[in-house]
Amino acid sequence: MSSILSVSRKALMLSARLCRTVSVFLLALMAILIVAQVAGRNMLDIGMPWADELARFCGVSLVFLGVPVLALQGRHVAVDIVPTSLPEKLGRYLNCLSEFAVLAFAIITLVGFQSFLSRAWKFSTPSLGLPNWVFYAPALIGFALLLMISAVRLAELLSGNSPDGENSQKP
Template identity: 40%
Template sequence: MSFLEPLRRRVGAVLLWVEQGTVVIGCILIWAIFALILAQMFGRVLFRTGLPWADELARYLHILMVFIGIGYAHRVGAHISIDILVHMLPRVPRRVLHIIVQAAILATSIIVVMGCWMLIQRMGAQRSASLGLPVTAFVTPTLLGFGLLAVEAFCRIFLVPDDKITVEGVEVNTL
């Protein structure tokens, strides 16, 4: 047992908790979008009037769902990838390639987070048309999603040298 094992277990538990939380949030957002669009549809058909803010709110919730789910999709391997070569490689070259890919994901995530932060700083008090929400509310999910993705990539590089995270004796996500 290495000295990193207790840290790996804790990080694995936190990542599992974040993963479960993002699934719950994603389900809530899907149902909220569905309810908004349904209310908009019934309002237009039955009452001949719509909710002027429903489209904007549904769009915002969709943006939130996509960017909050980006870390989850990375964690469970749901992104599109061409991995036939990876599976043919022996263990050590596969791990090296994995570290290179995760480092690229980490670097890209950091660049996006920094760009979002600079954009949020410049936006000031601009408001959306229908809801009157600060426009920064539309950029914040991107910052959060890529922040979670950066944490996930960092953990996969430095805390998971054996290609797996173990939480309470159960293996969580392998390469």
């Protein structure tokens, strides 16, 4: 079981690194698009609605692609004052409950995406004409990875390992 978790964590680390790299490029592209849009409007008197839509896509995408990186490292938003102040065993139970809640949230969100996109996949965005499945793909990828990461973290907690311990590497 330990070797499966180790291989799973390494595969998820590679995926998280890829998400982080794509997020950095999306952030740079978003900054360029916003500057180009402001310059085009103020200096050249041209509107670029496609740039606004693409910048919005970049911003939303980098957030959802950043989630797996933070979740894998255990650096997502967490209030851990209670689990850290309790005895180790009880704190571990609370951490398991927390990971299970994240896992359930990811499942519910992916089911909701499936329900939404089963009806809306054929529609396109207004300016760029991107199909909805392309526009929502980064969010789907982020939540699918979050689901896998939460499952691995929960398995690590249940097997007695610390998912945020000194042995866990950073992507």
